[in-house]
Amino acid sequence: MKKYKYIIGIDPDAKASGVANLDVEGRKLIRCEVMKFPELINYVTREYSYASTVGVPLIVIVEASWLKESASGNSYNWHIKERDSKRVAAAKGAGVARNQETGRKIVEMLKYHGVEVVEIYPLRKCWNGPDGKITQGEIEQFIPEFPKKSNQETRDSALLAWNYAEFPIRIKVQPKLK
Template sequence: MHILIGIDPDVDKSGVALKINDHIEVFNLSFFDLFVFLSEKSERVKTTKENILVVVEAGWLNKSNWHKNKNGSAAINAEIGKRTGSNHETGKKIVEMIEFLKLPYRTIKPRKSKVNSKFFKSITGINRSNQEQRDAYMLIHGIK
C-alpha cells in the first residue's frame, strides 16, 4: 500500500489531501488536528511497513515573497504581508512536526496556476472541494 499526503499550510486550517492507492480524500485540519492525523499515519506505517510520503507546499522557498495590492493602502498591504508570513511560519512548523514524527517528506514551491473545481472533479471525481484542498491534492497528483 502506498500513502501520499499533500498539505497546503494555512494559519487557521490547512488543506490536506490523502491518497491511499487509488482512494482520494480532501479536507481541512487545524494545526493540532493535523498533528493527530499525521501521528496516526506515522503509527500505521510503523506497524504495517507501508510506504508513505508527505508533500508540503513551501511558499517560503520562493525567491520573492512580496505580495502587494497595487490599489491597496499601506494597512491593507501590511495585512497581506502579515498573513503571508504567518502562513509561511505555519508551513515551517508543519515540516518540523513531520520531522519530529520521522515521516518522509518533500517541500515544493507553490505553483503559479490554481486548479478550479470543475477540472479538479474531472481528475479526482470529488464533487466538493475548496482551493486549499485542491492545492494540497495537486502537490501529490502524479506521484507514483
C-alpha cells in the first residue's frame, strides 16, 4: 500500500458528515469535526490541492455503506428492530438512503475535483455503544489527544482514518452494561 502523509476519513451523513484529518507521521488528528456538504467539499479539495502542490501524499477515505448488501440486494447497514412499525422501518430506510446518496455525491464531487478517493465498506460494529458503535471512552484509549467532546460522526470518521493507516487499536475490554 502506498504511504500517505495525511488520511482524511469521512463518515457521510445527510445533515452533516464527520470529517477527520489524520497526520500519519505524527499519529495525531489535525482536524475532527462535522461539516455540511459544501463546507466538506471545499475543505477537502483545498487540503488535497495544497498537499499536491507541495508534493505531500494525501488520500480521502469515505465509508461507503452502499457497497454492503444483504442477500435481498438491499443495504443492511441500518438497524431495524422486530418491534418497529412499518412507518418506523420506512423512516429508517429513508434515512439510510439519504446518507448513502450524500456519500455517493461526496465521492462524485471529490473525484470530479481530482481528489484521490477510496470507498470502503463500513467497519465492523463491535463496540460498546448503541448498535455496536464506538464510544467516546473507547476511542480516547487509542487515539492520542482525541477531542474531549465528539459525536458519532466524528468518532466514526476518525476511526476510518486510523484504521486505514493500519494503526493499532488497543483498548481495555469492559463488559457491556445491560
